[in-house]
Amino acid sequence: MSTVLFDTPGPRTRARHRLYTILTGVGLVALLAWFVWYLYEHGEFAYELWEPFVTPEYVEALWQGLLDTLAMAVLAILFAVVAGFLLGVGKLSEHRLLRWPSWLVVEFFRAVPLLLLIIFLRFGPLSLSPYWSVVVGLMLYNGAVLAEITRAGVLAVPRGQVEAAYALGMRKTQVMLAIQLPQAVKVMIPAIISQCIVALKDTSLGFYVLAPGLTTVGRSIWIEFGNQLQTALVLSAIYIVCNLILTAVAMWAQRRLVGERKPIVHPVDPGMGQGGPAPGSS
Amino acid sequence: MDDLLDQRDLVLQAFWLTIQLAVLSGVCSLAFGTVLAAMRVGPISVLRGAATTYVTLVRNTPLLLMFVFVFVAAPNIGWFVGTPFLLKGVIAVSVYTSAFICEAVRSGVNAVPLGQAEAARAIGLTFGQTMTSIVLPQAFRAVVPPVASVLIAMTKNTSIAAVFGLMELTGRMRYFTNNSADDTAIFLTFAVLYIVLVELISAGAIGLERRWRAAR
Numbered sequence: 001m002s003t004v005l006f007d008t009p010g011p012r013t014r015a016r017h018r019l020y021t022i023l024t025g026v027g028l029v030a031l032l033a034w035f036v037w038y039l040y041e042h043g044e045f046a047y048e049l050w051e052p053f054v055t056p057e058y059v060e061a062l063w064q065g066l067l068d069t070l071a072m073a074v075l076a077i078l079f080a081v082v083a084g085f086l087l088g089v090g091k092l093s094e095h096r097l098l099r100w101p102s103w104l105v106v107e108f109f110r111a112v113p114l115l116l117l118i119i120f121l122r123f124g125p126l127s128l129s130p131y132w133s134v135v136v137g138l139m140l141y142n143g144a145v146l147a148e149i150t151r152a153g154v155l156a157v158p159r160g161q162v163e164a165a166y167a168l169g170m171r172k173t174q175v176m177l178a179i180q181l182p183q184a185v186k187v188m189i190p191a192i193i194s195q196c197i198v199a200l201k202d203t204s205l206g207f208y209v210l211a212p213g214l215t216t217v218g219r220s221i222w223i224e225f226g227n228q229l230q231t232a233l234v235l236s237a238i239y240i241v242c243n244l245i246l247t248a249v250a251m252w253a254q255r256r257l258v259g260e261r262k263p264i265v266h267p268v269d270p271g272m273g274q275g276g277p278a279p280g281s282s
Numbered sequence: 283m284d285d286l287l288d289q290r291d292l293v294l295q296a297f298w299l300t301i302q303l304a305v306l307s308g309v310c311s312l313a314f315g316t317v318l319a320a321m322r323v324g325p326i327s328v329l330r331g332a333a334t335t336y337v338t339l340v341r342n343t344p345l346l347l348m349f350v351f352v353f354v355a356a357p358n359i360g361w362f363v364g365t366p367f368l369l370k371g372v373i374a375v376s377v378y379t380s381a382f383i384c385e386a387v388r389s390g391v392n393a394v395p396l397g398q399a400e401a402a403r404a405i406g407l408t409f410g411q412t413m414t415s416i417v418l419p420q421a422f423r424a425v426v427p428p429v430a431s432v433l434i435a436m437t438k439n440t441s442i443a444a445v446f447g448l449m450e451l452t453g454r455m456r457y458f459t460n461n462s463a464d465d466t467a468i469f470l471t472f473a474v475l476y477i478v479l480v481e482l483i484s485a486g487a488i489g490l491e492r493r494w495r496a497a498r
Contacts, residue, residue, distance in 0.1 A: 005323055005324075005391070005399070005413075005417065006325065006409070007403065009325065017325050017326055020326045021326050021327055021328050024326060024328045024329055024332075025328040028328065028332055038359070039359065042358075042359045042360065044358075044359060108473070108477075111438075111473075111476060111477045111480045111481075112438075112473045112476055112477070113438040113439070113441035113452060113476060114438075114441075115441040115442060115444065115445070115452050116441055116451070116452050116455060116469070116472060116473065116476065119452065119455060119456050119459065120455075120459070120465065120469040123456065123459045123460075123465070124459055124465040124466065124469060125465050125466060197342075201342075201343075201344040201345070202344070204344035204345075204346040204347065205346060205442070205445075207346055207445060208444075208445045215344075215346060215347070215350075218350075222354070226358075228350070228354045228355040228358050229351075229355040229356075229358055229359060231355075232347055232350045232351050232354070232355045235347055235350075236339075236343045236347050239342060239343055239344055239347070240338075240339060240342040240343060243341075243342035244338075244342060247342075
């Protein structure tokens with residue numbers, strides 16, 4: 001292993017590293033064993049606490065919750081892609097009347113916490129249903145992020161393509177629709193899939209407004225059985241599996257569509273959910 | 283809007299609580315995230331594996347579930363029973379954010395070209411000199427923008443503490459909303475307070491970047 005931090009180790013260093021490996025390995029295993037034993041002592045492995053996750057009715061409820069969560073995330077991302085395209089192209093427009101409002105909308109929804117937005121949509125003058133307040137909130141936030149991704153994608157199209165199109169006598173709109181956007185979409189698809197992961201994690205905020213979804217189902221289970229820890233573990237496992245599948249799909253799309261070029265997702269959203277970059281840094 | 287002006291103490295308290303949450307979580311996540319990053323780039327395979335597992339698991343779990351673990355599940359096994367809410371919020375946010383800080387720092391270290399360290403060793407610099415005058419200054423510079431993004435996202439993520447009863451900005455906005463036309467003004471006020479925080483971090487990052495770029 002070659003790294004910038006240290007030289008390739010010699011025999012004595014390797015022996016020392018082997019010792020550290022054994023010591024830390026033993027330490028970690030001991031810590032894990034102690035934790036499991038601690039949980040066992042507290043009776044956290046009792047069958048009654050895990051029972052709902054092997055009972056068909058509850059498994060079905062969780063499955064329904066997962067489907068709701070996925071449906072909300074997919075719906076939000078579909079709307080967000082459309083909004084993102086419009087805002088992203090708007091930000092690139094030559095007309096100030098288009099550029100400035102697009103910029104304002106994007107910056108605003110990127111800087112406001114999603115939960116604040118959802119609460120406003122649910123309990124504010126609009127009084128949307130719990131389901132739609134989550135979907136619309138996700139749509140506005142992800143639309144703002146995808147606008148930046150669209151902008152980056154369009155700007156990533158080689159300059160020569162645009163110049164060639166103008167040289168052929170195409171109009172501005174034609175260049176955007178026929179030359180820039182189709183090539184941008186190809187680069188953007190991995191970023192859009194990554195944004196699905198963020199949206200999927202953020203649907204958990206439906207918990208606060210009692211929107212259908214995994215976390216709300218989870219709450220009703222732990223209220224009934226008093227098994228908060230077990231429910232939280234099962235929910236985390238479900239989220240982690242879904243997100244790892246999406247990550248694999250995004251990586252496959254990246255290899256397939258973009259190749260060795262850098263993905264454009266990183267400067268825009270660290271993937272933390274309801275996050276965003278430093279406005280003005282892009 | 284009159285409500286807000288009459289009870290501006292409550293708004294300012296909420297703002298202060300959000301700032302406390304953000305600063306404390308920021309410090310904790312930076313410390314823990316840097317340790318994780320050191321484990322991930324270090325030579326000891328067990329620690330590398332442990333840090334990678336931690337990052338993979340935490341990054342793919344929603345922050346809301348971190349709060350569920352700390353606020354709802356942990357008291358069941360006798361942990362964090364009498365802990366103040368602020369501290370519990372800081373723990374939940376830091377556990378989550380440190381995984382992202384780790385990735386940002388690691389990408390910064392990996393951004394330093396291998397040839398830089400090799401050249402430093404070739405001209406006879408010791409390990410300490412290589413680190414302090416060649417590798418780390420370049421790594422810090424590469425780390426600033428992604429870490430700033432993570433800290434901004436973290437500041438917004440502190441809003442989830444409202445779900446578990448902390449009266450920070452988001453919780454306070456819920457308290458003021460009452461299905462009236464005023465709600466839009468209230469929402470915009472609280473949104474602006476968040477935007478102020480975000481802009482402060484952003485300005486700090488831009489300042490640091492500019493300063494270090496000049497030093498190059």
